[in-house]
Amino acid sequence: MVASKRRFEPNLQKVRIVVGKAPRRVYVCTRCLKAGKVVKAL
Numbered sequence: 394m395v396a397s398k399r400r401f402e403p404n405l406q407k408v409r410i411v412v413g414k415a416p417r418r419v420y421v422c423t424r425c426l427k428a429g430k431v432v433k434a435l
Contacts, residue, residue: 409434 403422408431410419416434425431 403424405420405422406426407418408421408426409416410421410431411417411434412419421431426433
């Protein structure tokens with residue numbers, strides 16, 4: 394086995410989301426954004 398171990402990193406994007414009461418810039422994976430687990434702040 395000559396191939397090196399490959400790592401799959403999450404696709405993180407810096408997005409403004411509402412955390413608690415105030416909007417904050419947080420790194421969120423694109424899968425979570427697409428699935429609707431995180432809602433963007435307007």
